[in-house]
Amino acid sequence: MMDSTEEIEKLFGSLLDKKRLNDLLHFYNKGTRFSMSSFLDFFRIKYIAPGNAAKTELNEQSVDFHTSYNVLEHISPKVLKGIFEEGNRIISKNGLFIHRIDYSDHFSHSDKTISAINFLQYSDSEWDKYAGNRYMYMNRLRHDDFLNIFRRAGHRILVNEPDVDQRSLELMRAGGVQFDERFKAKSEEVLSIISSWVVAQRQP
Numbered sequence: 001m002m003d004s005t006e007e008i009e010k011l012f013g014s015l016l017d018k019k020r021l022n023d024l025l026h027f028y029n030k031g032t033r034f035s036m037s038s039f040l041d042f043f044r045i046k047y048i049a050p051g052n053a054a055k056t057e058l059n060e061q062s063v064d065f066h067t068s069y070n071v072l073e074h075i076s077p078k079v080l081k082g083i084f085e086e087g088n089r090i091i092s093k094n095g096l097f098i099h100r101i102d103y104s105d106h107f108s109h110s111d112k113t114i115s116a117i118n119f120l121q122y123s124d125s126e127w128d129k130y131a132g133n134r135y136m137y138m139n140r141l142r143h144d145d146f147l148n149i150f151r152r153a154g155h156r157i158l159v160n161e162p163d164v165d166q167r168s169l170e171l172m173r174a175g176g177v178q179f180d181e182r183f184k185a186k187s188e189e190v191l192s193i194i195s196s197w198v199v200a201q202r203q204p
Contacts, residue, residue, distance in 0.1 A: 054082030056090060062089045066100040073138055074144065080139075084153040088202050097155060099202040101146055104165075104194040106138060115176075116194045117168045120183045142186060143193040150200045159199035168192040 005025065009016060027042055040047060042047060066087045072080065087097060104116035107130075117138060119127060131138055141149075143162050148155055169192040171177055 015105070027167070039199075041161055053084050054079060056086055058090045061092045061095075063087075064092050064095045065098055066091055066095065069100045070102040071101055071122055072101050073103060073141065076137075077141065077149075080149060081153075084149065084155075088153060091202055095201070096158070097198075097202075099198050100195065101143075101198065102195050103142060106136070115168055115171055116165050117171070117177060117191060120191065121178050121180060123180050124182065140182075142183070142190050143191050143196055144186065146198065150198060154203050155200035156203050157198065157200045159197060161198075162193040162196040164189060164192050165194040166192075168194065 005021070008021060009018075024043070027039075039045075073085065084097075091097070105114065105119035108114045108116050108118055119131075120137070122130075127140065130136070147157065147160070168177075169188060172188050172192065179191070
């Protein structure tokens with residue numbers, strides 16, 4: 001099994017700054033006493049909490065990468081619109097929007113008896129009874145919905161890497177899922193996508 005360094009090198013390939021990676025991997029070997037402030041400074045992190053991604057108060061064109069990992073599925077469409085509008089304001093001229101989105105029913109992560117698309121059977125009002133709270137909210141937007149959000153924000157999509165779940169696809173084809181009206185018009189392929197990486201760039 002490859003170690004973490006090899007995994008990182010394989011993941012980033014020619015894009016990897018090997019000196020920076022080496023510095024990061026040996027952060028603890030510098031002989032200095034650990035402190036949170038030195039940690040954040042070294043990793044170039046500015047921790048803001050609470051914060052509002054739709055109103056960051058950052059300078060225009062001051063950010064090279066607008067990124068999230070398994071976050072956008074937990075934000076309402078209305079708020080997402082504001083976040084991308086703000087992202088367009090703060091992103092640099094050649095900056096990138098890099099987002100990983102988890103479309104799966106998060107209850108299936110711990111309950112293996114249900115599928116990753118189990119929650120698509122419920123109407124919005126029914127689903128709200130289970131997940132209409134600050135801890136479990138999921139907007140249930142599908143991959144095509146998010147691509148449209150990027151495009152409506154004025155973005156050109158550079159990378160579109162959806163992950164199709166074969167179990168969900170087989171379940172649908174066997175008639176094992178009854179979809180709510182909100183999802184019935186979507187294709188089997190779209191409905192079986194459980195995650196994706198999307199990289200986009202604001203068009204001039």
